Ligand code: HEC
């Protein structure tokens with residue numbers, strides 16, 4: 001009985017197999033195989049072409065959008081330039097000529113010194129992109145302006161004591177924030193869309209340092225005696241990085257503990273902090289374990 005049932009099942013499966021094979025009697029002819037392989041190849045080629053085309057389109061779009069957001073930032077500065085011209089120009093505009101009393105005894109003249117230091121920190125004279133001695137990305141300077149306005153830390157006190165009308169008021173703040181926030185948002189969207197893919201830790205870390213530290217510690221600016229951060233090799237081999245114990249590197253602990261950058265609003269996010277650590281670790285003699 002059992003045997004008969006088994007034989008019946010075997011027979012059934014044979015019938016099914018034969019009907020699936022159709023006219024080919026279950027055997028895949030060489031030609032069929034060849035055609036299938038060719039079709040696959042054509043499909044693969046199409047996919048490759050599309051991938052390359054997409055990549056090309058993406059790169060072109062990226063350049064276009066970069067130009068767009070920079071042009072927009074350039075244009076939109078006109079909305080607030082009057083405030084800057086009224087309240088900040090004497091120290092932050094390269095084209096501004098100091099009155100005669102600013103140009104005498106330049107070695108000890110505080111007016112001259114304020115302009116000199118002010119220009120190192122921020123020059124908006126030629127509009128956006130703004131520049132500074134440390135050569136930070138211009139958007140880092142927009143953020144610094146935003147912070148200085150929110151905290152009312154600019155213009156410097158010795159200046160507003162003499163010119164109280166040049167203090168930033170609520171109306172100025174409203175206008176500057178509207179401008180700055182919109183510019184910052186566009187640059188952030190750009191970063192998210194075009195620059196997050198396949199970036200290695202060192203690229204990401206360097207970007208953070210450029211954004212957050214260069215203003216004061218690079219390209220000739222050396223606040224607190226610490227400069228040349230743009231020279232990444234000496235930075236990694238210098239006294240602020242510990243090769244034996246990357247976690248204890250001052251370059252990391254100082255940002256983790258929120259001591260640098262000095263402005264609290266500029267503090268590195270946890271992700272940014274650990275990017276710095278991972279970068280130090282990746283260059284270390286004891287690469288990241290665990
Ligand atoms: C009398 C001169 C003077 C005027 C006017 C002045 N600043 Fe400054 N500013 C300075 C000096 C000097 C520095 C650099 C020293 C410092 O950071 O304290 C500076 C630094 C800055 C920085 C960089 C701060 C940082 O964290 O890197 C920003 C941003 C700034 N100023 C914005 C402004 C804005 C906006 C105005 C107008 C509302 C303004 N300043 C008006 C003298 C001036």
Ligand code: HEC
Nearest residue numbers: 212213215216217223224226240250251254255260261262
């Ligand atoms: C607005 C200017 C400014 C920015 C931006 C800034 N720093 Fe500083 N930094 C200073 C000043 C001023 C000092 C010296 C005074 C002090 O130690 O507080 C200093 C000192 C340091 C020192 C030396 C400390 C020591 O004990 O020798 C290190 C390291 C440092 N900064 C790292 C950084 C890093 C990393 C960043 C970016 C994440 C950064 N700083 C951003 C102004 C700045």
